[in-house]
Each structure stands twice: as C-alpha cells, then as structure tokens.
Amino acid sequence: MTPIARQPLSLGGRDPLPYLVLPALMVLALAAMKFSAWLTLTVAGLAVGCMLFLAAIGLTLIFGLMDVLNFAHGGFVTLGAFIVAAVFAALPASGGGAAAALGVVALALAAAAVAGGGLGLVFERLLIRRVAGAPLRQILITVGGGIILQQMLIVLFGAEPLALPRPEALRGGFIIAGAAVERYRLMVCLLGLVVYAATHLALNRTRLGLLIRAAVENREMVEALGFRAERLFRLVFAAGTALAAIGGVVWALYAGMVTADLGADIIILIFIVVIIGGLGSVSGCFLASLLLGLANNYVGFLAPKLALGTDIALMLIVLLWRPRGLLPMDGA
Amino acid sequence: MRLLSQDRPGHWLLAILLAAILLALAGAPFLLPGTKALAVAARILIFIVLAASYDLLLGYTGIVSFAQTTFFGLGAYGVAIALTGGSGWLALILGAAAGIAVSVALALAMALLSLRVRAIFFSMITLALARFVQVLASEWRGLTGGEDGLTFSVPRLIAPGFHPFAAPILGLRITGPVIAYYLIFAVTLAAFLILLRIVNSPFGRVLQAIRENPFRAEALGYRTIVHRALASVLAAGFAALAGAMMAMQLRYTNPDTTLSFSLMIDILLMVVIGGMGTLYGAALGATVMVMAQYYLQPLLAALAAAAQGIVLLPALLDPERWLLWLGLIFVLVVTFFPAGIAGSLRARANAAARAPRT
Numbered sequence: 001m002t003p004i005a006r007q008p009l010s011l012g013g014r015d016p017l018p019y020l021v022l023p024a025l026m027v028l029a030l031a032a033m034k035f036s037a038w039l040t041l042t043v044a045g046l047a048v049g050c051m052l053f054l055a056a057i058g059l060t061l062i063f064g065l066m067d068v069l070n071f072a073h074g075g076f077v078t079l080g081a082f083i084v085a086a087v088f089a090a091l092p093a094s095g096g097g098a099a100a101a102l103g104v105v106a107l108a109l110a111a112a113a114v115a116g117g118g119l120g121l122v123f124e125r126l127l128i129r130r131v132a133g134a135p136l137r138q139i140l141i142t143v144g145g146g147i148i149l150q151q152m153l154i155v156l157f158g159a160e161p162l163a164l165p166r167p168e169a170l171r172g173g174f175i176i177a178g179a180a181v182e183r184y185r186l187m188v189c190l191l192g193l194v195v196y197a198a199t200h201l202a203l204n205r206t207r208l209g210l211l212i213r214a215a216v217e218n219r220e221m222v223e224a225l226g227f228r229a230e231r232l233f234r235l236v237f238a239a240g241t242a243l244a245a246i247g248g249v250v251w252a253l254y255a256g257m258v259t260a261d262l263g264a265d266i267i268i269l270i271f272i273v274v275i276i277g278g279l280g281s282v283s284g285c286f287l288a289s290l291l292l293g294l295a296n297n298y299v300g301f302l303a304p305k306l307a308l309g310t311d312i313a314l315m316l317i318v319l320l321w322r323p324r325g326l327l328p329m330d331g332a
Numbered sequence: 333m334r335l336l337s338q339d340r341p342g343h344w345l346l347a348i349l350l351a352a353i354l355l356a357l358a359g360a361p362f363l364l365p366g367t368k369a370l371a372v373a374a375r376i377l378i379f380i381v382l383a384a385s386y387d388l389l390l391g392y393t394g395i396v397s398f399a400q401t402t403f404f405g406l407g408a409y410g411v412a413i414a415l416t417g418g419s420g421w422l423a424l425i426l427g428a429a430a431g432i433a434v435s436v437a438l439a440l441a442m443a444l445l446s447l448r449v450r451a452i453f454f455s456m457i458t459l460a461l462a463r464f465v466q467v468l469a470s471e472w473r474g475l476t477g478g479e480d481g482l483t484f485s486v487p488r489l490i491a492p493g494f495h496p497f498a499a500p501i502l503g504l505r506i507t508g509p510v511i512a513y514y515l516i517f518a519v520t521l522a523a524f525l526i527l528l529r530i531v532n533s534p535f536g537r538v539l540q541a542i543r544e545n546p547f548r549a550e551a552l553g554y555r556t557i558v559h560r561a562l563a564s565v566l567a568a569g570f571a572a573l574a575g576a577m578m579a580m581q582l583r584y585t586n587p588d589t590t591l592s593f594s595l596m597i598d599i600l601l602m603v604v605i606g607g608m609g610t611l612y613g614a615a616l617g618a619t620v621m622v623m624a625q626y627y628l629q630p631l632l633a634a635l636a637a638a639a640q641g642i643v644l645l646p647a648l649l650d651p652e653r654w655l656l657w658l659g660l661i662f663v664l665v666v667t668f669f670p671a672g673i674a675g676s677l678r679a680r681a682n683a684a685a686r687a688p689r690t
Contacts, residue, residue, distance in 0.1 A: 069452055130667050139396045139455060140604060140666045147597065147659030155647045155656070264593070268463045271456040279452070308471065312464050315457070316445070323449050 018284075018326035022291055029298040039179030041297045047185030049293025050192025051254060053286050055247030056270040057199060058240035064280025065216050065236045068128055071139060072146030073270065074263030075153070076241045079119065080112040080248025081258045082153055085162045087111055101167030108249050116245025117238040119149075124237045146263075154260045162258040170253070188250055195243070196286050203282075212236060272311050276318045278325025287326055288318075335525060337532040341612055343677035350612055353619050357517060361510045362502055372626055374513050374581045377520040378574050379618035383602040384527050384611050385570030390600075391608035392531050393563040394543030395451045399458035400599055402465045403439065403568040405590035407431035407575025409469065409476060412585035415484040424487060428576035432569050439568030443561035451546075451560070466591040481586025490515065490580070509581075516577050523570060528611055530566065539563055540609070594655060598625070601662055607672025616673055629654055 030038045059073045087108040127145045131137040166184060173182035203209040215222040215229040222229050251266060252258045273292055277284030295314050300307040318326060341347040356363065360373035386400045410431020414423040442461060446453040469476045476482065488494055490512035497506050504510070530536055541549040542556050550556050579585045589595075598621055606617025629651045636649035648656070665672065671679060 069455070127663065127667075135452070136390075136394055136396060137666055137670060139452075140600070141663055143597075143600070144659050144663035144666060147655055148663065151653055151656035151659060155644070155650075155653060159652070268460050271460055275453060275456055275460075279450075308467060309464070312460060315460065319445055319449075323445075 018287065018322070021326065022287065022294070025291065025294055025298070029294070029302075032298075032302055036178035037301065039177060040181075041301055042294065043179060043181050044185060045294035045297035046290060047182075047188045047293070048296065049290035050189045051247065051250050052269060052273055052293055053192050053289035054188075054195060054250050055244065055266055056273045056285050056289060057195065057282065058243035058247070059270055060274045060277070060280055060282065060285045061199070061243070062237055062240035063274070064282070065212060066233050068138060068237070069142070070128075070240070071142040071267075072123065072149055073241075073244050074267030075146040075149030076116050076120065076244035076263070077248040077251065077266055077270075078150060078153055078260060078263035079116055080245030081252035081262045082157045082162075082248075083112040083115050083245065084108040084249040084252050085157070085164050085258045088164060098169035101169035104167065105170070105249075105253070109246055112245040112249045113242040116248075117242035120238040120241025121234060123149075123241065124234055128237065150260055150263065157258075157260075159260060164252055164256055164258050166253055166256060184253065188254070191250065192286075192289075195246075196282070199282055208232075208235075269311060272315050274325075276315055276325055278328035281325065281327045284325055284327030337525075337529045339528055339532045339611075341674075341678075343681040346612060346616075346674055346677045349616060353615065361513055362504050365504060367509070370509060370513055371581075372622065374516055376619050376622045377513075377516050378577050378581065379599075379602060379622055380615045381520050381523045381574040381577070382571055383599055383606070383614040383618040384524055385567045385574065386599050387603045387606075387608065387611055387614040388527060388531065388539075388563055388570075389567040390603055391610065391614070392536060392543060393539045393560055395447075395560060395564070396455045397458040397564065397567070398455065398593075398596055399439075399442070399462045399465075400567065400571050401591050401593075401596045402458075402462045403435040403571035404575040404578070404595075405465065405469065405585075405587070406435045406438070407572030407577075408579040408585045408590040409482075409575075410434070410572070411576045411579035412482040412484055413475065415486065415579075416482050419485065419487070421487050424580065428573070431576055432572040435568040435572035436565050439565045440561060443564045444557075447557050447560050447564075454564075462591070462593070462596065466587055466593075469587045469591055477586070479587060481584055481589075483584040486512070486580055486583055512581060516581060519573070519577060523573060524611065524615065527570065531611060535559070535562070543609075597655070597658065597662070601658060601665075603672075604662065605665055605672055607674030607676070607678075608670075610672075610674040610678065613672050613674030620673075628657070632657070 026042060029041070033041075055077050058076070059070060062073075063069050087104065091104050091107070123145060127141050128138070131141050170184045170187065173180055173185075175181070201209075203213065211222065211227055212232050212235075215227070215232050219229045222232075248262065251262060255262070269292065273288045274280075274285055275288075276291065277286070277288030292311060292314060296307065296310050299310045306313075322328070341350055357373055357377060361370055364370075364373070382400065382404055386397075389395055389397050389400070407428065408431070410429075411424060411427040414427025414430065417423070438461075442457060443454070446457045470479050472478075485491060486508075489508065491508040494508035494511070495505065496511075500506075531539070538549065538554050538559050541552070541554065542559055546556050549559075575590060578590065582589065602617035602621045603614050604617070605620060606615070607613025632649050632651045632654055636646045636651070639645040639649055647653070669676065
C-alpha cells in the first residue's frame with residue numbers, strides 16, 4: 001500500500017485524462033441547456049461537490065494513511081450535524097448581523113471538529129486498535145461502532161428531526177449574469193477549497209506531514225528515529241473524524257434539518273466519491289466530489305426521472321473506464 | 333456422515349444444540365401450536381438459509397458484502413410480483429426463478445466489476461447498491477407498491493383457508509400454513525446440505541485458502557477473482573431462494589421486511605455470533621437471533637419501565653433502541669470472541685484432541 005505521499009502535488013500529474021472529465025462534463029451540459037440555467041446549476045453543483053468533499057475527505061485520508069476503512073464515518077457526520085443544532089439552540093443567531101452569524105457558524109464548526117476529533121480518539125483507542133492488521137474484523141467492528149454511535153446520538157438528541165434554520169446573513173443570494181448564486185453555497189465552496197488546500201499543505205509542506213508520510217512509508221524507521229508512529233496515526237484518525245463532523249455541520253445547515261439518518265444517507269454518496277476518485281487520494285476525492293455534484297444537478301434538470309440512478313451510473317462508468325478510480329494512489 | 337459431507341459439528345455440545353434445533357424445527361407445528369410460534373419457526377428456517385448463504389461469502393471467502401438483503405429482497409419481490417400478476421404454483425415458481433436469476437446476474441456483474449481491484453471495493457459497492465435497490469423499491473410504485481409493498485395470495489394448497497383433513501392429526505389441525513411450513517423446512521434442509529457440500533468440496537477449500545492468503549492462493553495457480561465471483565454468485569442465489577420463501581410464508585413483501593439495512597445487520601450478527609466459517613454456526617446464530625428479536629424487545633420494554641426516573645437509563649432501554657444493544661453485542665463479539673459460538677467450541681475440541689493423554 002503506497003500512500004498519498006507519492007502523489008504529485010501539482011495538478012499536472014502523469015495522466016491528464018481524468019482532469020479533463022470535469023470540463024468535458026460542463027461543456028456537454030452547456031450544449032444541452034441555456035446559459036443562465038447552466039450557470040445556476042454549475043454553481044449549485046460545485047457547492048454540493050464541495051460539501052461532499054468536506055464529508056468525504058476524512059474517510060479517504062484515514063484510508064490512505066492508515067489503511068483503515070472506517071464504516072462508522074457516517075456516524076461522525078451525524079455527530080457534527082447534531083453539534084451545530086445544539087450550538088444554534090444555545091446561541092440564537094438569527095437576530096444578530098452578518099458578523100454574529102458567521103461567528104456562530106465558526107463556533108459550530110470548531111465545536112464539531114473538537115467533538116469529532118475527541119470521539120475519534122476514543123473510537124481509535126477502543127475499537128480500531130484492537131483489530132489492527134485484520135481487515136475483515138476491522139470492517140465489522142467499524143460497522144458495529146457506527147451503529148452504536150448513531151443510536152447513542154438518538155438517545156442524546158432524540159429521534160425526531162430537528163429544524164435548523166440558517167441565520168439571516170446566510171440566506172438568500174445574488175444574481176450574476178442571469179444566474180442565481182446563494183450566499184451559503186459560496187461560503188461552502190470557499191470552505192471546501194480552504195480544507196483542500198490545507199490538507200495538501202499540511203501533508204506536503206509541514207514537518208508533521210513529513211513525519212506522517214514517513215511513518216506510512218516505513219514505520220519502524222520513523223520509530224527508530226525516536227518518533228512515536230502510533231501517536232501520528234492517532235492524530236490522523238482524529239483529524240479524519242473531525243473533518244467528518246465539519247462535513248456534518250455543512251450538510252445540516254444546507255438541509256435546514258438534522259436527523260439521525262443524515263450520516264447513513266450520505267455515507268453512500270461518500271463511498272461513491274472515494275471509489276470514483278480512487279481510494280485514499282485527496283485530489284481524486286476533490287475531483288470526484290465536484291463531478292458527482294455537477295452530474296447530479298445536470299441530470300436532475302435535464303432528465304429528472306434518471307436522477308435516482310445518476311450516482312450509481314457514474315460510478316459504473318468510471319469503474320469500467322478506470323477500475324482503480326480517476327486518480328488512484330500508486331501501487332496496491 | 334455422507335449427508336453432512338464429512339463435516340462433523342466437532343464438539344459434543346455443538347452437536348447436541350444442532351440436533352435440538354433440527355428436532356424442534358421438524359416438530360414445531362406439533363410442539364408449539366399457534367400462528368405466532370409457527371411464524372417464528374418459519375422465520376428461523378428462512379434465516380438459516382440466508383445466514384448460511386452469507387457465511388459462504390463472509391466466513392469462507394472472507395469478503396464483506398452489504399448486499400445480501402438486496403438478493404433476499406429480489407427473491408421476495410420476484411415471488412410477490414409474479415403472484416400479484418398471476419396465481420398458482422407456476423407463477424410462484426417462475427417468480428422465484430426470476431428473482432434468483434436476476435440476483436445471480438447482478439452479483440456476477442458486481443463481483444467482476446469490483447473484485448478485480450480490491451476486496452474492499454466490493455464492500456463499498458455492495459453498500460451503495462443495497463441502498464440504491466432499497467430506494468428503487470420504495471419509489472417504483474407501479475411495480476413494487478412503494479413503501480406499502482405488495483400483498484398477494486398464494487396457491488390454495490398453502491393458503492390459510494385450506495383444510496385437507498377433517499380430523500386433527502396428532503392433535504394438530506393441518507392447514508395451508510402448516511403445509512407451507514413443511515415445504516420451507518424441506519427446502520431449507522436441502523439448501524443447507526447443498527451449502528455444506530459446497531464448502532467441503534475442493535472449491536470450498538480454495539475459498540478458504542483465498543480467505544487466509546489471497547496472494548498465496550493466486551501463486552498456487554487458483555484464479556482468485558473467479559473463485560470469489562463464484563462464491564458471491566452462489567451466495568446471491570441462495571439468498572434469493574430464502575427471499576422467495578419469505579414472500580411465500582408472509583404473503584406480503586415490502587422494503588422494510590426484505591431490504592432494510594437493519595436486516596443486513598441482523599444477518600451479520602447471526603453469522604458473527606454463530607461463528608464465521610462454520611455453516612453450523614450460521615444455523616445456530618440464525619436461531620439465537622430470531623428468538624432474541626422476539627423476546628429481547630419485550631425484555632427491554634420491561635427493563636425500561638423498571639428504570640423509570642433514573643437519568644438516561646429509560647432512553648437507553650427504550651425498545652426502539654434495541655439496535656444499540658445489538659451493535660454493542662456485535663462489537664463485543666468481534667473484539668473478544670471472533671470465532672463465535674461454533675468456532676470457539678470447535679477450537680476447544682481441537683485443543684482437547686491435541687492435548688497429550690495422561
């Protein structure tokens with residue numbers, strides 16, 4: 001298993017074809033509809049793509065670096081959704097101005113990251129570590145852990161859906177070139193780009209990222225040099241679950257509602273994203289998220305009846321073309 | 333022993349438990365009269381086939397699928413759709429055959445598509461597929477009846493209103509459902525023995541070799557993808573057969589009873605608790621789990637009532653939260669008891685056999 005470490009940082013990778021899929025899809029869609037409709041759908045699709053990326057990046061990171069496929073990932077997404085509901089219930093932000101609203105959202109993101117990361121550490125300690133090196137039991141135990149997490153969230157927050165109105169400052173939008181652009185979607189796009197850039201920089205430009213990549217490459221050597229590889233991996237796991245919770249915040253605010261099934265609904269999309277992108281690949285995850293977001297929007301507009309099968313169809317097409325995903329990691 | 337394909341239970345306690353289950357199921361309509369007991373016994377039979385088919389995949393081949401309910405559902409919907417449109421044995425058999433055929437084709441396509449890459453892809457793709465089929469069954473009202481599902485009538489011989497004999501036999505009035513029960517019993521017994529034959533054949537040995545070390549199996553010249561794909565096809569076929577029996581027994585089919593994710597968790601638990609990689613374990617696990625489903629929920633309700641007033645405890649013990657307890661049991665079994673009941677008993681018997689006699 002060779003990790004993200006070997007991925008080239010620049011977008012000009014070895015194989016340019018996968019990067020052309022996204023523009024090709026956009027051009028094809030443009031040919032099939034009016035420009036204003038296309039622009040609206042494209043912006044909305046990119047925003048959904050960024051939300052998918054936020055929810056999926058943690059899963060692909062944990063898999064790429066630790067070789068653990070966390071089937072409880074959806075539970076951490078749900079956790080983030082309930083945290084934002086709790087923060088909004090404690091601090092009603094609808095009255096304040098834009099700054100106050102953004103402050104509350106930032107607070108919710110931070111709280112979700114802390115809760116997701118903290119619980120991730122517990123999860124790693126109690127479950128993941130016990131089944132290291134046994135892939136079958138690893139899948140089973142994360143599935144079981146995910147059920148417990150989801151059910152505990154229902155015990156704590158109730159089974160009824162919680163309404164989560166977005167703050168005034170994040171509602172509505174503006175019109176550019178005949179296309180309606182929602183403010184919240186713009187914010188989500190920005191957040192997605194920031195997280196993407198931060199993940200890349202952290203892995204490729206910091207000492208910590210260097211150590212993590214080194215530990216993936218040769219754990220014994222890193223330990224022989226006096227670093228605790230185990231702590232590094234624990235950190236990776238916590239970062240992945242924290243990102244899942246952040247994804248949950250973003251989805252909950254988008255949906256305007258929180259249910260305990262949020263994670264279970266979305267984990268399917270997340271899996272499709274990481275399969276299309278290539279398991280463990282950060283850039284692949286980003287590319288596949290945008291692809292899925294756009295394809296869903298275009299198909300939903302052009303042929304609503306086919307919308308249900310878009311994700312599966314896209315996955316099948318990509319797998320037939322590139323069985324290992326669009327931007328797979330080396331080796332394996 | 334020939335009938336069991338030379339695969340002995342391995343431990344006297346396991347043999348006794350299995351014999352007890354077999355006898356109890358064979359005599360269930362006479363031992364425990366009443367429609368509820370009959371329904372529980374039929375459910376145990378059907379889930380023995382379903383869990384055993386899943387064990388072929390999980391326990392013997394070592395790949396995790398989340399689409400076993402999908403094939404179960406396809407079998408059930410095959411029968412349901414055929415009996416909604418037509419009636420009689422021909423419709424029932426054609427519906428079951430169609431469900432099995434579609435399941436086998438789908439499993440083959442999925443296996444060839446995903447197992448080429450990595451076994452873990454298979455897990456993720458089956459999860460996506462299972463969800464997709466569940467949504468499809470709820471949305472495609474014209475064919476599947478949506479969330480409400482389909483209610484239909486079965487051939488007269490196994491319908492509730494059928495009374496072939498005027499007088500009771502051994503104190504039991506023979507009705508259509510009793511005949512249906514024995515039909516299911518016969519099919520289950522046959523299916524279980526066939527599965528036992530499969531896992532103890534050379535093909536089954538190769539599956540276990542792949543589970544233990546895919547690279548070594550490949551190096552020895554076995555085409556792992558072909559074997560894995562065949563295993564998933566066989567598992568899908570038997571699951572669809574179980575689904576067809578479920579539809580025949582319940583006389584209705586809806587997404588919740590055949591396609592839901594919690595059903596998938598049930599199957600996982602049956603195989604893991606019973607013991608992965610021993611078909612006897614799957615049979616034991618199915619029996620334990622179906623019984624627990626019928627008796628655990630009332631137990632939780634009683635405990636919740638007793639715990640009134642204590643912080644959080646009533647919410648934890650709410651019967652609606654039984655999935656929480658199943659999840660907890662599941663994690664504990666996987667962590668501390670990974671061989672399950674049958675596997676642990678066998679390991680103990682093997683250890684005793686190897687110990688030096690004094």
